Amino acid sequence: MTTTLPRPYTRKRVDMVVLGASAGGIDALMVLLHDLPTGWRLPMTVVLHLPENHDSHLAEIFAQRLPIPVHEAADKMPIAVGTLYFAPPGYHLSIERERCFSLSCEAPVLFSRPSIDVLMASAADAYGPALAGFLLTGANDDGAEGLYRIHLAGGLTAVQDPKEALISIMPNAALARHAPDHVLPLRELRALLLQLEAAHAH
Template identity: 70%
Template sequence: MKQDERSRIRRVDAVVIGTSAGGVDALGLLFAELPAQWHLPLVVVLHLPEEHESRLPEIFRQRLPFAVREAQDKAPVAPACLYFAPPGYHLSIERSRCFSLSCEPPVLFSRPSIDVLMSSAADAYGPSLAGLLLTGANEDGAQGLHDIHRAGGLSAVQDPAEAQVPTMPQAAIDRHTPDFVRPLRELRALLLQLDAVYRHHAP
């Protein structure tokens, strides 16, 4: 990592992640071998058909050594946990840093919407937020990641050349210049660095 990139690593209090087509495999690689002593909250929107119950918490609970659950309305965003948005609901984060679920119309044909999560999280966390946008087939998340950037947060996208479907990360790059454009293995290293900084500065 270059010196100017290392300087962008700072304390964040949460990481929000968006993905669509190819997302299960991408998340599997991104989260591979994360340690049991994990500290940061991770919040994921992965586009799913509304009519099907999500098995994502079950799938990743078997792969990860820390808590994995579906986000619940009004529940606080807790550390050391991976949260997934439930299908059929927009997931947002309130300024109180609690989750909120809504049935408002789809955004870019998607509910849950990555933009809704990221934009609300940017409002809640400001500069103490990191956002990652991975493989996907539409432009959902490009505006939300831009909002994170404008709020002073850290923005990162999967290298479109590596993505199973490059439309989503490329749309984010076209909207603004992210802090990091990297393959998944380097984004995983970024997560580990952010968690180490969070742990070092924890009360």
């Protein structure tokens, strides 16, 4: 586990980044994804805990602020390069081995639907070592098991430094489950994300 980012970052190619957050997650994602460079090619998928009975406007909010396409994921939607996807409220979001999305109405996991664990575990099955998982601020244990599944599949795991997180329960739960590759503040997680994109592009 490293708490400072290696420079230059060297690792085999990553083809997908999955991100999970809960309380404080919108602001954290704004910092992490701010002003992405043009020509961005690495797809990213986010589960952010939201009330089930409200429409989500996350895709619209982030589309206004980012220079890449942003969509709410839909069932059977193929994953495109250089695109940011958000899980819709009230559904679990999975990634199939064919690199498309799947939605389900199965029971909540750790009181959450969509569940970060469900997204991360399915993405680990689909991408194996070509996956990176980022877990940010949040107020429950969702994501700890999913991040561990990414670790077991050979992927990269990164957790927001609990000392910086608005709510540290989620990062601390991940640290209790396994020792991730990186525990970093948001600005260094952003540097890591940029390095993953640079490796993906070559």
